[in-house]
Amino acid sequence: MIIPVRCFTCGRVMADVSDYYEKEKEKLILEDKKVTDSLYKNFDNIHTKEILDNLGLRRYCCRRNLISNIDMMHII
Numbered sequence: 001m002i003i004p005v006r007c008f009t010c011g012r013v014m015a016d017v018s019d020y021y022e023k024e025k026e027k028l029i030l031e032d033k034k035v036t037d038s039l040y041k042n043f044d045n046i047h048t049k050e051i052l053d054n055l056g057l058r059r060y061c062c063r064r065n066l067i068s069n070i071d072m073m074h075i076i
Helices: 014-033 049-055 060-068
Strands: none
Touching: 014 049, 014 060, 049 060
């Protein structure tokens, strides 16, 4: 899917924050692969709340748009 330019619900501009969000999410994924604690083996340790808070996304509609966006440009 193409990166949404604006939030579908409230109209906030989203295109300027999507690159930063993707980079920070990749950092969290790489850090998560280094952790090999068997206690948290079946849980998702990738918490994006801090990234979304740093971007100033307070509304759940804007958060939903970034979290649920899937990049499919490599398929096209």
